[in-house]
Amino acid sequence: MSGLIKSEMYKLLLDRKKWLLIIIAFGIKCTFAFFTMRINVGFSAGIYREYINILSETPEENRGEYIEKEKCRLEEIISAKAQTESDYHNDIISLDEFKAYMNSYYDAEHKQPAFEAILEKYQRYSELPDEERIYYYDLDIQALLGYLGFDYFLFLFAVIFIVPCFCGEYSCGIHPLISVTENGRGKLYFAKITAAIFVMAIISLMFCTADFAIYGIKFGFENCGMPIQTVRRTLFNFPAISIAQYLVLNTVIKVLFDVCLATVICLMSVLLKSAILTAFAVAAAVLMPWLMNSLLPQWINRISVGAGLSGTLLTCSENVLLAVLSIVFHMIITVMLGYILWCRT
């Protein structure tokens, strides 16, 4: 059996220089992640960080005072700016004077959106009753959590690599020879599914690790020990785990759903016997509900395979029980699909 699994692994990963394709895909994915994983906010992350650094260095009891002062300063400058504009339009000041004033306001004007974000967070988190939380760095984590959506690269990989696992037999015409051998049905199918699941799990882990590594390179992991509730306010019913633990849990769920996807692809390959048809069917089954989420009831979106694959099952579900039920449901479906596949042999 292990010999057959090795052969299938060879066909999936090494035959026809597929390893080269994996390296290229992995490289593109990493490059893409590096340049697109960013703090997606409407202000300069640099200024936001400056404020964070100032607040970090300020003793906690003085932070409120600092924020109040900065708020007043910025408001005064904004007000002065409005006055300057009015003076210019009323010919009270010349154009040169107007330009000089406006230049002096530029810095404050530029800082205002970032400060407002700081102020909003400060006010929001100050209302929370308990523990000492480092609220201000959460934008970095948000950048990662925001990025950990549906991985189209991984989906494409799954379709390109897993579909030929069974369809390759039909397309090259070797199936009549294989199906009459002693191990050509049950054992071979088991070996193929095992190899597909194993490859999918490994690649899924690789891709998730790449996201984390790139996040670490860009932002560092200093704040991953914080409770997840500090960055996901919707998760107040969730057990008190750290962001790092949450990310690990999310990765495990993602890998489980990728395994589910690999099994679905295998079953569809056997049923449809055509690589193109299978690719379309899988894309339709997985992507359509995900892409048409506005047309479907919310609860379906929240527990769908797409939600599992995108890693948003936990964050969307709000209710841990619903998320766990969704995972159990999909795992049962996966086992059933595997069983149907087995029976077809």
Added chain:
Amino acid sequence: MELRFDSVTKKYGKKLALDGFTLTLNEGVYALLGPNGAGKTTLMNCITDRIRPTSGAVFWNGEDTRKMGARFRAKLGYLPQSFGLYPSFTAKQMMEYFSKLKNVRNAAEETTRLLELVNLTEDANCKVGGFSGGMLRRLGIAIALLGAPEVLILDEPTAGLDPKERIRFCNLINEISENRIVIFATHIVSDVEAIAKEAVLLRGGKIILSGDLQTLINSVYEKVWLSDQPNSDEALQNDFRISNINKTENGVSLRIVSDGKPFDNAVRTTPSLDDVYLYYFAETAEEENERTD
């Protein structure tokens, strides 16, 4: 060693591909002879359990082969009429892969021996994608022979082989026919003469005749005639089953298969297997019209 077909019937919609096929085969080489659509490939698919008969069963030493499942497949070697192999695999890799599928213990030795047997030793490390049709078929034969199968099923094994390869293949089948049942389907009568111990004539999914080759030939004894005619026009060819036309100084010499004396000058001659095929499978224009009506 006994392979028994018990009223094997296969229907595709209303069409009967196999109609109560009943036969018992023991050790030896058997040819399945019949025109296209006679049910040869359907029968082979039933043996290899690639299709399920509508009724009836195939038994190996008294045990239902469908119930035996993998145990029966372990005894099978199969060369389909058309097949492909992984183009990026070398011949050796392909043999190793099938060794795993067939649980062959001494895979390396078997691979070397069989590739030599089919004259592919020099191409063992060449990719299958670059093989010619003949080479692919020879590799298919080597794969079929892996694991020393007790039942060897060959569907049109010589199709696509050049004459030299065909002769080589026929000799090969003769060499390996001991201690196993070899069933091969073909259109080529000379292959049957070269290889088979017995032949089964199939038409419309039914056995119309079976037995050793001499029995088959005897069945058309006194039905093969030679007759000299001034020409062999189309009307003549439509009216009689003509197995051979030789030009002579005065016209043509016809070899005719017919129940009765076709011409006054016709004389009986010794029948051959070609005549048997022609007698049972070639239709005169009149018969064809009757069948169509």
